[in-house]
Amino acid sequence: MTPEDRLRDAIHDYTDQVEPPDAWGRIRERTTERRHRPWWRFAIAGFAAVALAVTAVALVQLGGGDERRIETPAGIGDAPSQIVAVTAAGEVVVLDTATGERVRELADGADAETTLAVTPDGRAVWFDRPSGPDADPPRELVQVPTAGGAAEREVGGASQPAVSPDGRLLAFVKYSGPAGGSLPQSLLVVDLPSFDGVPNVVGGGTVGGEAQRIFDLWFAPDSRRLLYIVDEPRVTEIGNDLRLDQVPPIPTRHRIDGYLGATGHLLGTQCADGTDPDQDVQAVAIDAQSGVATEALFRLPAICGQERLDSDSSGDHILGHVSSGEVYGWSRGDSEPTKIADGILAAAWLPKSGPSSDVGDQFIAVPAVVGLQVADAVAALEAVGFTVEVKPDGATEGIVIRQCPDAGASVPPGTEVSLAVDTPADPEVVLVVCADFGPSG
């Protein structure tokens, strides 16, 4: 019997035995419910609208008659104009939020479980993807520049990347054992600028216990603490070498999606109508200490519990991704979220300081060359338009041990990249100091 025949045989023997009971009544009930909402739901909506109006009035008064505040409630800045998204075909792409159109493709091989972590300067995105059909451990991390170009860094056997708001740290889950993330897992935090795939661990710990697995991971706004989900959300200080399952959980009934930007509140969701899973999802701000929702933000048309949210750094703009593949954008002041695109498996904001359409042609990402032979490093840099300075002067042999600007920095083509080379012929101490190339604005 061929594998195809065996597969067909097993599938049909299995499915022939599944005989679901009639469910039309249940479906009908769920669909008509929405057309005939009881009066008290309108009353609640009305109350919420009044509460929002009162908040708006208070803000205007606090603003002391500032005209701009009246036009733009609560002083909201513009939403980022681009997002990073995973398409149904597994491509990682940049999309325009106004048109939903694809701006550029960054990588492929991602899937519905991919976590996207965009650096705060918008220059690079870390994501995880399957390593291959039979790879063990099964997932790997990849860093690609958002301006386009080859992958800059890869880490095997790892998933769930998170980048700190100050851009200095990368956290991820490293599989210590084989096969689908078998236990135990380690949560590692590394120094991002110098990270070259070998973890120079800043902090972390292991998670143990049967059936425990880290589902999600975010940095707190202070970049010094980590929020992670095992079966309950927990917060731990970075640098503590402790068993993560000993960290007390945050007592909350909400599904958590990280932090509401720099506000210090958590961002989460609840079923819009209490415990009814058939209704829309309500996005809420949650007090990080008590786990209690303090503010209703907006509703998403999603099957409750299947949605994912991502806040920008201000906490004023939120992306909502639902399991049927639609991505919505919402900004404070909006009455409801706006659909950006569909056919999407995962999405995250691309901060505005990242390469926008008008500067995308002017800045390119510096390739990672640390660890290469100097001749290969020079060739790689010159191939994409950089000039190269080698220290000690003119060394032609040896391994690159430091580069400036760092890998992934977005700089104009033609920029001089300095390389420090560990050369056997000239063992003098070489000092390469990185100037502040800074974000392009």
Next chain:
Amino acid sequence: MILLVVTAGRDEGVALDRDQLLHDLYVEHYRSLVRLACLLLDDRGAGEEAAQDAFVRLHRSWGRLRDPSAAPAYLRSTVLNLARSGLRRRLVARRHAPVPVGDAASAESIVVLREDQQDVLGALRALPPRQRDCLALRYYLDLSEADIAATLGISTGSVKTHASRGLAALATKLEARS
């Protein structure tokens, strides 16, 4: 006022059509969608839940459906999405909002398979999602490459690639076990 009455009447008519079409789709596809979801999730309750969710979502999204003939692909696609994300999020979602499923018997208790068949389905479920979906749609629903492509929102070339890679990976796994 007259205009309002007319508009309301038309809405009601549209709603009736929609309900009738949804019922026709239910009669034709509900059972196979439950079976598809059960096959991927190996969980009877979750499979029924995913199929019901797909119909409710279709009902909500009806206005956005440009072509009613695309409804079966929309249903299949939603079931696959729910099955895929369900695997990862089920734990959290269940705790968050327990779903009443009536008959909560697991698939294991109702489906009896030979050991070698269980191996085959275990290997299928362990494939990367896109390969798994392509194989399930081809070998369970006997869909054409074009229909699989429409369901998954990918090109027919990608369907061929995913299916052949999935089948090759499956064969390797089964060989290693035997």
